[in-house]
Amino acid sequence: MSMNIDLAVIGGTGVYHLPGLQWQDSHALQTRFGAPSGPIRTACIGSAQVAFLARHGEGHALPPHQINYRANLQALHDLGARRVLAINTVGGIGPDYGPRALAVPDQIIDYTWGRISTLCEAPGSSVLHVDFGNPYTESLRLDLLAACKDAGVGVVAGGCYGATQGPRLETKAEIARLRRDGCDLVGMTGMPEAKLAREAEISYCTIAMVTDYDCWHAEHGSVDVSKVIAVLKANSGNATRLMARIARDFPREHPPCPAGSDHALDFAIMTSPESRDPQLLAKLDAVAGRVLKA
Numbered sequence: 001m002s003m004n005i006d007l008a009v010i011g012g013t014g015v016y017h018l019p020g021l022q023w024q025d026s027h028a029l030q031t032r033f034g035a036p037s038g039p040i041r042t043a044c045i046g047s048a049q050v051a052f053l054a055r056h057g058e059g060h061a062l063p064p065h066q067i068n069y070r071a072n073l074q075a076l077h078d079l080g081a082r083r084v085l086a087i088n089t090v091g092g093i094g095p096d097y098g099p100r101a102l103a104v105p106d107q108i109i110d111y112t113w114g115r116i117s118t119l120c121e122a123p124g125s126s127v128l129h130v131d132f133g134n135p136y137t138e139s140l141r142l143d144l145l146a147a148c149k150d151a152g153v154g155v156v157a158g159g160c161y162g163a164t165q166g167p168r169l170e171t172k173a174e175i176a177r178l179r180r181d182g183c184d185l186v187g188m189t190g191m192p193e194a195k196l197a198r199e200a201e202i203s204y205c206t207i208a209m210v211t212d213y214d215c216w217h218a219e220h221g222s223v224d225v226s227k228v229i230a231v232l233k234a235n236s237g238n239a240t241r242l243m244a245r246i247a248r249d250f251p252r253e254h255p256p257c258p259a260g261s262d263h264a265l266d267f268a269i270m271t272s273p274e275s276r277d278p279q280l281l282a283k284l285d286a287v288a289g290r291v292l293k294a
Contacts, residue, residue, distance in 0.1 A: 003042065007246075008051040008081035010072065012189060012209070013089035016054045017041070023052075029078060033070040037062055040075060051081055055189060064166040064188035065112070070119060073196050082262070083140060083203045085246070086193060088161070092210040093175055094184035096156055101210040102242075103156040104144055108135045109181055110191040111164045117192035119199045126271040128199050130264045135194045137203040137261045144205055147246040159184035161208065163191040185210070198264050203257055207242075 009018065023041040041052045053072060056062045076084060092098055110117075120126045148155045162178040164170055166188030170178070178186055185208050197204035256262060 003051075003080045004049055005042070005051045005076070005079055005081040006048040006083070008053070008076045008079075008084045010076075010084060010086045010193070011052060011054045012087045012187075013056060013060065014209075015087045015089075016056075016058045016060070018043075018050075018052055027075075027079060029075040031071045031074040031078065033074055034068050036072045036075040037067060040079060042079070051076060051079055055086075055193075065115060067189065069193045069196050070116060073193070073200050073202065074119075077200050077202060081202065083137075084197060084205075085140070085144065086190075086204065086206045088187045088190055088206050088208045090161065090185040090187035090208045090210055091170075092184070092213050093162070093179050093186050094159065097159065097184050097210050099210055099212050101156055102148070102153065103159050103185060103208045103210065104141055104148075105159040105161045105185060105206055105208060106134070106136055106138075106141065106157075107160040108190050108194060109160060109162050109178075109183060110195075111162060111178075112188075112191050113165060115192050117195055119196060122277075126269050126276055128265065128268045129270055130195070130198050130268045131260070132195060132198060135198070136205040137257050139257050140203045140205040144207060144246065148242065151242060151246070153242050155207070159208075161190045161206065162186045164188055198261055199268075201262050201264050203261055 011017070023043045025042045026039045027042065028039050029036060036053060038054050038057045043050050043052075053076060054060075055067060055072065056064075073084075090097075090103075092101060097103055118128060120128050145155065145157055160183045162181070162183035162185065164174070164178075164186060170186060175186065187208065190206065194204055194206070260266070
């Protein structure tokens with residue numbers, strides 16, 4: 001099933017729906033990677049067709065390391081989504097990223113392990129060396145920042161997201177390491193989602209909701225989960241209203257990405273045609289059929 005989805009939103013912790021929308025359809029999809037985290041809801045905002053998926057499931061039953069990121073992105077792709085805004089709940093580990101701040105990062109460092117991070121995991125499919133120097137689609141970031149400005153919502157433009165394994169929170173030593181590495185934000189779901197979107201040639205960017213200073217700030221103390229939840233509730237309300245506003249006013253046209261994220265596979269395939277399994281390639285046709293041929 002393919003629709004003309006103008007914008008897809010992946011909701012993170014605390015964002016399990018977009019308020020104020022009358023959902024027209026709910027799609028329970030299966031992909032070659034299995035089932036996504038839950039149903040994909042679709043609605044019209046003005047003339048825009050919007051899709052929404054809760055990353056952890058609508059009841060937050062999936063920990064970050066067990067989310068089927070590949071199925072989520074393929075399901076959105078199958079519905080016709082080529083632009084994805086991801087909402088990520090994070091801790092702030094830089095002075096400009098305090099509780100309740102919203103940020104649109106431009107870089108990411110992956111500290112996760114054991115997560116499948118490519119669409120072509122099976123031998124005989126292909127090896128994809130996609131360019132990931134700029135992990136977020138810059139044109140989409142600029143559209144998002146412009147929409148935030150028009151909506152009167154303050155955001156921090158830029159920053160480095162450190163993606164950790166979870167679901168436990170980080171030690172003080174780990175946060176010190178992330179800060180030395182140049183991270184400004186710490187979360188558990190930024191990867192492999194961003195990289196898989198690049199392989200699927202989906203334009204992708206993140207808006208990060210900061211709930212706390214984690215454990216590094218001298219005046220902040222240890223992470224208090226009850227306080228985090230209180231900030232999260234306030235943050236998620238702001239973020240979901242912002243997403244609804246952005247979806248309504250978002251540019252309908254999808255110009256080519258200057259960084260080539262929408263043609264990321266053009267020069268990424270190293271596996272020779274004779275080494276590719278036709279049956280495996282057929283299963284990948286929906287997300288990479290433009291370039292993956294037997």
